[in-house]
Amino acid sequence: MPIEKIVVLEDDALQRKNLESLLRYRRYDVAAVTSIAAAEEMLGRDQFDLLLADVNLPDGSGIDLMKRLQSKPEHPLVVIMTAFNSIEAAVDCMRDGAFHCLVKPFSAAQLETILKKAEDYTQLLKVNSYFSAGEQNDDRYMLIGDSPGMVRLRQTIDQVAKADATVLIQGESGTGKELVARAVYSQSPRAGAAFIRVNCAAVPENLIESEFFGHKRGAFTGAFQDREGRFALANHGTILLDEISEVSFQVQAKLLRVLQEQEFERVGDTRTLKVDVRVIATTNRNMEESIERREFRADLYYRLNVVPIYVPPLRERMEDVPVLAEAFRKRFARQHGKEVVGVSDSCLNVLMSHRWPGNVRELQNVIERAVIMCDKSAWLEPSHLGFGRRTDAPVASQISQATSIPTVYAAPAASISSYNTVFKAPDSPLTAANGIATLEEIEKRHILAALEHTKGNRTRAAELLQISIRTLRNKLNEYGYKTLGAAQPGQE
Ligand SMILES: Nc1ncnc2c1ncn2[C@@H]1O[C@H](COP(=O)(O)OP(=O)(O)OP(=O)(O)O)[C@@H](O)[C@H]1O
Ligand SMILES: [Mg+2]
Known part of the structure; x- marks a missing residue:
């Protein structure tokens, strides 16, 4: 699926919820926001493939946002949702760079047609860039660092890549597991063939089996046509x-079968299909504990763990911090069109004394933010890092994408006493002028309070809230806290 991550920018709550559930049902990783500012923050924080934007928003126009995005070297496809049913408006919109224009109200089928076109288009772009530049040479996928830990990791990757065996990559969140997986793939004899990624945590529980294995038309409600699995x-x-640890026990049994027999059936089909696939899995959980808690099958674990790769946390290879910081400075200066001379010594000292609970992802976000905050032709200084506010916020400091967290969520102390402030939302930007917090805000604060209470342990927070870990993850994803609480192994 060439399109994975979508931002929905829509201030009408009903329309936003409808779009969100439809897209989630279609297995997209969705982040829904209600303002231009929130969309910009979300797009700055992560790479998205598609933006579905309303035109009239409380803080500006979706079309202006789209124009701003066009000037960036990498930006998502934009589909504008407009209420103006005129050919001129649609033509204007496309001329300004929209991939498509959807006139409201539109049906699910219309949206799906556009999504299909966007998928085909993105696939074509990906194939083109693969043949022209070679995706592997993309510097976003380069593993940076020369610490002893990284040298050992590279050696393991070299050996493992050739072996064609199943690989399980373990490590804290943000350490670079996905990069390691891509490196294994690109150095393997299968490098010229497909590389398909499934984010097991993002696919709704009831669709994961069809996601893996495909389905036959009519296999379940909503299965309008045959679908190929990954x-x-x-x-x-x-x-x-x-994030294989997010797959349910039942589906784990089916995965085990593909791994052992290299065969499976599509959902609703009796025919057995054969495949020849190399499996690479990642997890940031402590798998032994998951097995003990009977959340993960021991047989699947042993089958996956034929060749284990452990990616060490950044705090255990601090020698990599300067070189990573420098590489990120260059990358983001280029990306944001800013001249930044370098990282000053005092700034480097601060970077070297931080513990990096969010690992390389956190460092990357900190440097991006610093580049944005830095004056033209200046050095990155400690003041650009925005560390002051975060260090006294224990939970927020475990959030690997901490740099973009609004202060209001970093502010409550770690104790449960802050729980009581949840409903008051004294100075939240989301609180309406009448002082009444929105339901959405209360839900968000309640979830964050639960996480505070469990010191970032997502599994326990989900238990307290009586929701599934998957729902919790989806919610955190929505808020932009993609990897909250995963900093400590076994803490999930
Ligand atoms: N050694 C590295 N060199 C360059 N960039 C890195 C390195 N390690 C991680 N990154 C960058 O940090 C970010 C996080 O990496 P990645 O997504 O691979 O982490 P992860 O371990 O899969 O995290 P999670 O468990 O949250 O999914 C990515 O943007 C990646 O490009
Ligand atoms: Mg990952």
């Missing part, structure tokens, strides 16, 4: 099962 798409290539 294993079939990855035939002769490599499949990356990202």
Whole structure:
């Protein structure tokens, strides 16, 4: 699926919820926001493939946002949702760079047609860039660092890549597991074939089996046509099962079968299909503990763990911090069109004394923010890092994307006493002028309070809230806290 991550920018709550559930049902990783500012923050924080934007928003126009995005070297496709049913408006919109224009009200089928076109288009772009530049040479996928830990990691990757065996990559959140997976793939004999990634945590529980194996038309409500699963798409290539620990016990049994027999059935089909796929899986959980808690099958673990790769946390390879910081400075200066001379010594000292609970992802975000905050032709200084406010916020400091967290969420102390302030929302930017917090805000604060209470342990927070870990993850994703609480192994 060339399109994975979508931002929905829509201030009408009903329309936003409808779009969100439809897109989630179609297995997209969705972040929904209600203002231009929130959309810009979200787009700055992560890479998205598609932006579905309303035109009239409380703080500006979706079309102006789209124009701003066009000037960036990498930006998502934009689909504008407009209420103006005129050919001129649609033509204007496309001229300004929209991939498509959807006139409201539109049906699910209309949206799906556009999504299909966007998928085909993105696939074409990806194939083109693969043949022209070679995706592997993309510097975003380069593993940076020369610490002893990284040298050992590279050696393991070299050995493992050739072996064609199943690989399980373990490590804290943000350490670079996905990069390691891509490195294994690109150095393997299968490098010329497909590389298909499934984010197991992002696919709704009831659809994961069809996601992996495909389905036959009519297999379940909503299965309007036959669909190929990711294993079939990855035939002769490599499949990356990202965050495999999020897959349910039942589906784990089916995965075990593909791994052992290299065969499976599509949902609702009796025919057995054969595949030849190399499996790479990642997890940031402590798998032994998951097995003990009977959340993960021991047989699947042993089958996956034929060749284990452990990616060490950044605090155990601090020698990599300067070189990573420098590489990120260059990358983001280029990306944001800013001249930044370098990282000053005092800034480097601060970077070297931080513990990096969010690992490389946190460092990357800190440097990006610093580049944005830095004056033209100046050095990155400690004041650009925005560390002051965060260090006294224990939970927020475990959030690997901490740099973009609004202060209001970093502010409450770690104790449960802050729980009581949740409903008051004294100075939240989300609180309406009448002082009444919105339901959405209360839900968000309640979830964050639960996480505070469990010191970032997501599994326990989900238990307290009586929701599934998957729902919790989806919510955190929505808020932009993609990897909250995963900093400590076994803390999930
Ligand atoms: N050694 C590295 N060199 C350059 N960039 C890195 C390195 N390690 C991680 N990154 C960058 O940090 C970010 C996080 O990496 P990645 O997504 O691979 O982490 P992860 O371990 O899969 O995290 P999670 O468990 O949250 O999914 C990515 O943007 C990646 O490009
Ligand atoms: Mg990952």
